[in-house]
Amino acid sequence: MDAIEVEGLKRRYAADKGGEGFEAVSDVTFSVREGEIFALLGTNGAGKTSTVEVLEGLAPATEGRVRVLGFDPFTERAQVRPRTGVMLQEGGFPSELTVAETARMWAGVTSEARPEREALDMVGLGRRVDVRVKQLSGGEKRRLDLALALIGQPEVLFLDEPTTGMDPEGRRDTAELVRELRAQGTTVLLTTHYLEEAEQLADRLAIMQAGRVVAAGTPEQVVAARPSRIGFRLPHGVEPEQLPLSVKAAVTGRRVSVKTHALQQELTELLVWARDRDVELEGLHARSASLEEAFLEIAQEGHIRAAADGDGSGDGVGVGVGPRTGGEAGGVTRGSGAVQGQDGRTDDRTGARA
Numbered sequence: 001m002d003a004i005e006v007e008g009l010k011r012r013y014a015a016d017k018g019g020e021g022f023e024a025v026s027d028v029t030f031s032v033r034e035g036e037i038f039a040l041l042g043t044n045g046a047g048k049t050s051t052v053e054v055l056e057g058l059a060p061a062t063e064g065r066v067r068v069l070g071f072d073p074f075t076e077r078a079q080v081r082p083r084t085g086v087m088l089q090e091g092g093f094p095s096e097l098t099v100a101e102t103a104r105m106w107a108g109v110t111s112e113a114r115p116e117r118e119a120l121d122m123v124g125l126g127r128r129v130d131v132r133v134k135q136l137s138g139g140e141k142r143r144l145d146l147a148l149a150l151i152g153q154p155e156v157l158f159l160d161e162p163t164t165g166m167d168p169e170g171r172r173d174t175a176e177l178v179r180e181l182r183a184q185g186t187t188v189l190l191t192t193h194y195l196e197e198a199e200q201l202a203d204r205l206a207i208m209q210a211g212r213v214v215a216a217g218t219p220e221q222v223v224a225a226r227p228s229r230i231g232f233r234l235p236h237g238v239e240p241e242q243l244p245l246s247v248k249a250a251v252t253g254r255r256v257s258v259k260t261h262a263l264q265q266e267l268t269e270l271l272v273w274a275r276d277r278d279v280e281l282e283g284l285h286a287r288s289a290s291l292e293e294a295f296l297e298i299a300q301e302g303h304i305r306a307a308a309d310g311d312g313s314g315d316g317v318g319v320g321v322g323p324r325t326g327g328e329a330g331g332v333t334r335g336s337g338a339v340q341g342q343d344g345r346t347d348d349r350t351g352a353r354a
């Protein structure tokens with residue numbers, strides 16, 4: 001059985017006064033298998049959090065069908081909630097409590113809680129138990145959020161940008177922990193802006209843009225649709241048109257860059273040609289596209305589409321353009337960890353954990 005099923009999901013935010021409201025999620029379909037790590041990716045405002053909140057039971061679907069462990073997470077919350085763990089983008093815990101007190105309080109309202117010390121050790125906070133929450137660093141707060149999501153020994157774990165604000169060690173530890181949880185059978189759905197992390201961690205992923213899934217599959221499948229790259233310096237005495245390439249190369253100064261869907265064939269031709277002429281291809285490198293490149297190309301295509309549609313007569317659902325994010329449309333975070341705040345939300349986010 002799939003642990004999570006999403007079929008034709010729409011989520012519309014009501015307009016404040018008059019107006020039509022805003023459709024943040026438009027016809028999204030995907031499923032997550034039991035024991036799988038699934039990553040939901042997308043530019044700022046693509047609709048990831050809006051989707052995950054419906055799966056967490058925080059908000060109803062406007063349209064479509066959503067099941068978590070076979071239940072509707074909103075209307076059958078009582079069946080779903082004890083079996084899921086939720087790590088929101090912002091925890092919002094009382095800042096005067098210590099780490100241990102926070103975990104104890106949380107364990108007190110959780111059925112079948114794992115010992116709180118065990119959860120804190122799992123995220124590397126075992127030695128920070130007496131520190132007040134307000135004194136924790138941003139990355140430590142994320143670790144505490146994660147520990148609390150793990151206290152109920154969840155079968156399904158939702159992680160909304162779990163590693164944002166963590167240092168590289170924290171990110172590596174978290175990735176390791178998520179892999180261990182998968183090995184124990186936990187299903188993990190995460191959102192992240194760290195594409196390398198998603199590429200290494202996720203069994204499958206979906207890329208969202210402007211409320212829709214625009215690419216999905218294993219990281220390899222998503223990347224396979226994108227061209228590989230070959231680069232080298234043009235040998236002296238050789239003109240670009242003399243190169244044995246079946247595709248047009250981009251030449252900047254002496255740097256030659258080739259995008260190809262037939263990497264092995266193109267590279268073989270090139271190497272045989274170079275050997276036969278006894279020329280050296282300095283700085284030669286060849287590699288498949290990375291998930292980051294695939295993502296950026298998809299985002300770029302989306303911008304072009306949105307610009308073509310955006311003559312003022314469209315429906316306003318462009319790439320990352322929404323009522324709250326007009327000034328930050330489609331911003332892509334590349335490994336920097338920068339992320340927009342989630343202020344202004346109307347949902348009762350702490351209610352998710354009650």
Ligand SMILES: Nc1ncnc2c1ncn2[C@@H]1O[C@H](COP(=O)(O)OP(=O)(O)OP(=O)(O)O)[C@@H](O)[C@H]1O
Nearest residue numbers: 013024044045046047048049050322324325345346
């Ligand atoms: N409460 C709300 N009322 C109206 N619009 C909202 C509300 N919450 C989110 N939106 C809009 O819905 C769209 C999707 O937002 P969402 O937070 O789901 O995107 P996201 O993919 O999670 O983005 P990020 O990567 O920045 O967290 C955005 O355009 C946002 O402005």
